[in-house]
Amino acid sequence: MNELTLFDDILAIISVTVFFCLMLSLVFILMMHFLMPKKVLETYFKEPYFRPAEITMFTGFPFGYIRTAMFMRALAFPSSGKRRGVENAYKLVPVWYCKVSKYFIIIFVPNLALLMLLTVIGFIRYELWK
Numbered sequence: 001m002n003e004l005t006l007f008d009d010i011l012a013i014i015s016v017t018v019f020f021c022l023m024l025s026l027v028f029i030l031m032m033h034f035l036m037p038k039k040v041l042e043t044y045f046k047e048p049y050f051r052p053a054e055i056t057m058f059t060g061f062p063f064g065y066i067r068t069a070m071f072m073r074a075l076a077f078p079s080s081g082k083r084r085g086v087e088n089a090y091k092l093v094p095v096w097y098c099k100v101s102k103y104f105i106i107i108f109v110p111n112l113a114l115l116m117l118l119t120v121i122g123f124i125r126y127e128l129w130k
Contacts, residue, residue, distance in 0.1 A: 015118050021111050033068040039092040040071060049084050076102035
């Protein structure tokens, strides 16, 4: 008989917690999408910062939320926007938006990495590739 171990219980609890946190992150991105200052979009969501295909793709559902996350990263860490030339975008938004973006990115990235790690552990533990 195949009994569940303490490791299985811990893996299940961590998996559910991480999944719940990532679902909350999606809700949070939705809120931040509607709070994104229009000045940023009017100034930086055009050429030469984005290619025409990117502008078309990142307008509307569902990729508009990815655009919001991209701008949140550039607002939270201005040096990360250097490649696109949006390193000064933080000057167009309130300080609270930059701080909230920074905390969100700091929490979201490790959660996403933990989800990937849990997926690999699950595949190895339960031999799901067979």
